[in-house]
Amino acid sequence: MIDAATQEIIGDLTRPGQQLLVAQGGWHGLGNTRFKSSTNRAPRQTTPGKPGEARDLKLELKVLADVGLLGLPNAGKSTFIRSVSAAKPKVADYPFTTLVPNLGVVSVGRYKSFVIADIPGLIEGAAEGAGLGIRFLKHLARTRLLLHLVDMAPVDGSDPADAAETILHELEKFSPALTERDRWLVLNKADQLLEDEREERLRAVVERLQWSGPVFVISALEREGTEELSQAIMRYLDERAVRIAEEPAYAEALVALDQRIEDEARARLQELDDQRALRRAGVKSADDLDDDDFDDDDDEGGAEIFYVR
Numbered sequence: 001m002i003d004a005a006t007q008e009i010i011g012d013l014t015r016p017g018q019q020l021l022v023a024q025g026g027w028h029g030l031g032n033t034r035f036k037s038s039t040n041r042a043p044r045q046t047t048p049g050k051p052g053e054a055r056d057l058k059l060e061l062k063v064l065a066d067v068g069l070l071g072l073p074n075a076g077k078s079t080f081i082r083s084v085s086a087a088k089p090k091v092a093d094y095p096f097t098t099l100v101p102n103l104g105v106v107s108v109g110r111y112k113s114f115v116i117a118d119i120p121g122l123i124e125g126a127a128e129g130a131g132l133g134i135r136f137l138k139h140l141a142r143t144r145l146l147l148h149l150v151d152m153a154p155v156d157g158s159d160p161a162d163a164a165e166t167i168l169h170e171l172e173k174f175s176p177a178l179t180e181r182d183r184w185l186v187l188n189k190a191d192q193l194l195e196d197e198r199e200e201r202l203r204a205v206v207e208r209l210q211w212s213g214p215v216f217v218i219s220a221l222e223r224e225g226t227e228e229l230s231q232a233i234m235r236y237l238d239e240r241a242v243r244i245a246e247e248p249a250y251a252e253a254l255v256a257l258d259q260r261i262e263d264e265a266r267a268r269l270q271e272l273d274d275q276r277a278l279r280r281a282g283v284k285s286a287d288d289l290d291d292d293d294f295d296d297d298d299d300e301g302g303a304e305i306f307y308v309r
Contacts, residue, residue: 010057014064026052060138065103065117066237068140070171071149072163073120076188078102080149080220081118084230101139108234117143137174138269141261145236146183152201152217153192160187160201161208168209174268177260182236184214186229191219 011020029049036043069077081087085104102118119136140146150164164185172179187205190198202217214232218225244251 022057023053023055026050062139062142064115065139065143066114067106067116067145067147067233068143069116069118069147069149070140070167070183072151072167075149075151075163076220077118077149080186080188080218080226081116083220083223083226085116087118101136106230106233108230112234112238114234114237116147137171137178138265140178140181141175141265142258143181144240145233146181147186147233148183149186149188150205151189152187152198153189159204159208161205164205164209175261175264177257177264180257181261182213184216185209185211187215187217188220190217191222191224 010022013020027050030047032043032045035045069080071077081102081104084106087102087104101120104116104118105113106116107113117139119139148164148167150160152160154160154163168179185205187198187202193201198217202215205211206215216225216229216232218229220226244254
């Protein structure tokens, strides 16, 4: 929750039943009962209340999930979350079928589970507002693990490594700290390739990205490899929890990383909001000004730039 005027963070609601005071209410007035006495049995007396504090607040909703999905449109993120959980996001053979974040609970064993978040796909230029933009990336700020889904067999014949690099570039523009979050590479739609083609594509992508982290090859549609991936995620989350409990330095580093991601994400989203406000008002920002926007004859005062919020 943010004060819209000062952009000051007032508080964060992260636990069930948590309460937060954002504005102090006014002192109530006194009703006629308060003036009742032995000599004034039916008083007609009241006092008005005092006005309370008024604030303009900006509320930010962030889904809470253990695992977040990253990928281009049609990389198979929604199909994956349908295959490993009971969630039923829309799936179709055209881009941008996912318009809002979706959550799914993945059960692993009898008493273990984790929550996975699917967000709308990113495209090149999303950091500048292309496509659905990057406003949904804020929902990944509190995840513990990122799964980067890549289509192994794009219908347009493009290079899967190019798709992976596109997502990494947009992620870094949004929040460099978010790229430091633990991230696994998941190559999807393996059912559309022969065995030797899978190995070739896998090797090419790993070499191109110089990837040294965990890599999984799956087919979300056929549920091939999804069970093994879910088991690996659960083991990772369990080991992470144990390490946080036993290593204070590791826990502090994670808290510091979370804060950096929050700060960078909020700053980037605010920057995009400011740019949209400037465009709506017909005023250019300083970064958009070129030489033609200045009057060569006005050498003393220079150009005056107005910023509209």
